[in-house]
Every structure is written in C-alpha cells, then in structure tokens.
Amino acid sequence: xxxxxxxxxxxxxxxxxxxxxxxxxxxxxxxxxxxxxxxxxxxxxxxxxxxxxxxxxxxxxxxxxxxxxxxxxxxxxxxxxxxxxxxxxxxxxxxxxxxxxxxxxxxxxxxxxxxxxxxxxxxxxxxxxxxxxxxxxxxxxxxxxxxxxxxxxxxxxxxxxxxxxxxxxxxxxxxxxxxxxxxxxxxxxxxxxxxxxxxxxxxxxxxxxxxxxxxxxxxxxxxxxxxxxxxxxxxxxxxxxxxxxxxxxxx
Numbered sequence: 499x500x501x502x503x504x505x506x507x508x509x510x511x512x513x514x515x516x517x518x519x520x521x522x523x524x525x526x527x528x529x530x531x532x533x534x535x536x537x538x539x540x541x542x543x544x545x546x547x548x549x550x551x552x553x554x555x556x557x558x559x560x561x562x563x564x565x566x567x568x569x570x571x572x573x574x575x576x577x578x579x580x581x582x583x584x585x586x587x588x589x590x591x592x593x594x595x596x597x598x599x600x601x602x603x604x605x606x607x608x609x610x611x612x613x614x615x616x617x618x619x620x621x622x623x624x625x626x627x628x629x630x631x632x633x634x635x636x637x638x639x640x641x642x643x644x645x646x647x648x649x650x651x652x653x654x655x656x657x658x659x660x661x662x663x664x665x666x667x668x669x670x671x672x673x674x675x676x677x678x679x680x681x682x683x684x685x686x687x688x689x690x691x692x693x694x695x696x697x698x699x700x701x702x703x704x705x706x707x708x709x710x711x712x713x714x715x716x717x718x719x720x721x722x723x724x725x726x727x728x729x730x731x732x733x734x735x736x737x738x739x740x741x742x743x744x745x746x747x748x749x
Contacts, residue, residue: 511632514643515625515686519679521647522621525654526675533662540722541731543659545738546652547714552739553746555707562700573704580708585716587612610664613717614657614674616709618681621653623702625685626694644748646682652742654678660713663721 529539563570588609624646632639657678661671722731 510636511628511639511643511686514639514647515628515683517643517647518621518625518628518650518682518686521650522654522657522679522682523675525651525656526658526672526678527654528651529655529658529662530668530671533658533668536659536662537722537725538731538734539655539659540663540718541734542738543652543656544714544719544722545735545740546742547656547710547718547738548735549739549742549746550652551707551710551714553743555703555710557746559700559703559707562696562703566696566700568697568700573700576701576704577708580705580710581712582708583705584612584616584709584712588717607661607664607666607670609717610661610666611674613660613664613713614678616706617653617657617660618674618678620706620710621650621678621681622685623699623706624650624653625682625687626689626699627685628682629686629689650682652738659718663718 529536529543532539559573562568563573628639628643628646631642654675657675658671661674662668719735722735
C-alpha cells in the first residue's frame with residue numbers, strides 16, 4: 499500500500515478541496531491589494547454577485563425543485579425571506595447606531611461582518627457540493643470542483659470587499675477571509691459524515707439567492723457609484739456578470 503491507512507480514492511477530491519482554500523484566499527488578497535481603488539473592485543464584485551444568482555444559483559434551483567418535487571413557491575418564499583431578512587438586519591443595525599457619525603454614510607462594521615458570515619456559509623456549501631459530485635462519479639466531481647475553484651476567487655474578493663466597505667479594518671478582513679477560505683474545505687470533509695437533506699439544500703439556496711441579490715444590488719452597487727459614476731464602473735459590473743456566465747457555461 500502506497501498510502502497506509504488512507505483511502506486513495508479520496509486523494510484527488512481532498513486535493514481539489516484544498517485548492518479552494520488558496521483560490522479564495524488569493525481573491526481576498528487581491529481585493530486588499532487594490533483597496534485604494536475599492537469602488538472599482540465593488541463595481542466588479544456587484545456584477546459577479548448578480549452573475550452568481552442568475553447563472554449559478556437559479557439554474558441549480560430549477561434542477562433541485564424538479565428532482566425533489568418541492569413546490570417552487572416555497573423556494574421563492576425562501577428567496578424573499580433572504581432578501582428582506584438582510585434588509586431588516588442592515589437597517590436595524592443602522593438605526594441602533596444612529597447616534598454615531600458612521601450613520602451619515604450608512605456604514606457600520608457589523609453589516610460587513612454579517613454579510614461575510616453569510617458568504618462563509620455559502621463557501622461551506624461549495625465544499626459540500628464538491629464532495630457530493632465526487633460521490634456521484636469522478637468526472638462530475640471534477641467539473642464541480644473546477645467551477646467552485648473558479649468562483650471561489652471572487653468569493654474571497656467579495657468577503658474582503660464587504661468588510662472594507664463597511665469600515666472594518668484590514669486585519670479583521672483578513673481574519674474573515676481566512677474563515678471563508680477554510681469553509682469549503684470544512685464543508686467537503688464534514689459532508690462525508692453528515693448527509694444534508696435535498697429539501698434543506700434547495701431552500702437554503704433560495705434564501706442565499708435573495709441575500710446575494712440584496713447585497714449586490716442594494717448595497718455594493720450603490721456604494722460603488724456613491725462618489726462618482728462612470729462608464730468604467732458600469733463596464734466592470736457588466737464584466738463581472740459576463741465572467742460568471744462564462745464560468746458556469748464551462749461547468
């Protein structure tokens with residue numbers, strides 16, 4: 499035996515899950531490196547989030563509702579709850595801290611923290627997706643892993659962007675970036691011991707789609723144009739959408 503006590507069939511899947519760590523972390527470092535041009539990064543990130551909802555999450559939801567038999571209306575209720583829940587949470591935080599000077603600019607570090615935690619939860623489910631893919635067969639797992647690795651770079655970027663945009667320190671942004679990078683690895687490993695019901699995954703994706711649409715359209719995109727709108731910012735948003743479209747077509 500070359501690998502004593504280790505199932506050799508897990509080596510490739512584990513390797514792919516580890517690559518997601520580096521992909522996510524490098525995306526976050528990219529956002530930190532260019533944080534002095536954060537509005538350009540945010541415009542691009544908003545397009546990425548819109549692309550993820552349109553070309554990644556919704557098509558997956560269509561497949562899951564068809565295979566599980568769950569009523570589409572329940573998924574759309576979860577979607578609406580995800581959108582409204584973060585809106586209520588964000589505005590509640592701002593009202594709570596309305597005596598602070600930060601309220602004038604509609605920013606508070608807690609908003610960035612809650613946003614990042616939701617992205618970390620999604621990254622965890624990305625790891626679960628890789629594990630499920632490889633449990634079906636190697637080829638399915640390979641394509642799922644490539645797709646996850648490709649967009650995990652943008653996940654790391656979005657995590658840092660949200661933290662910095664809401665006045666969190668670079669040090670704190672790096673900490674949450676580390677959590678986000680570890681999340682898909684944890685999701686992959688845990689999925690070998692815990693089975694997630696398909697209905698739960700379906701409703702979770704609906705909820706997450708609502709959350710993502712809110713922070714992309716109502717939070718990040720307006721902030722990107724808060725100082726000055728330009729064709730460059732609009733172009734970056736379109737580029738972000740096109741990038742995710744291309745990645746999902748490859749998948």
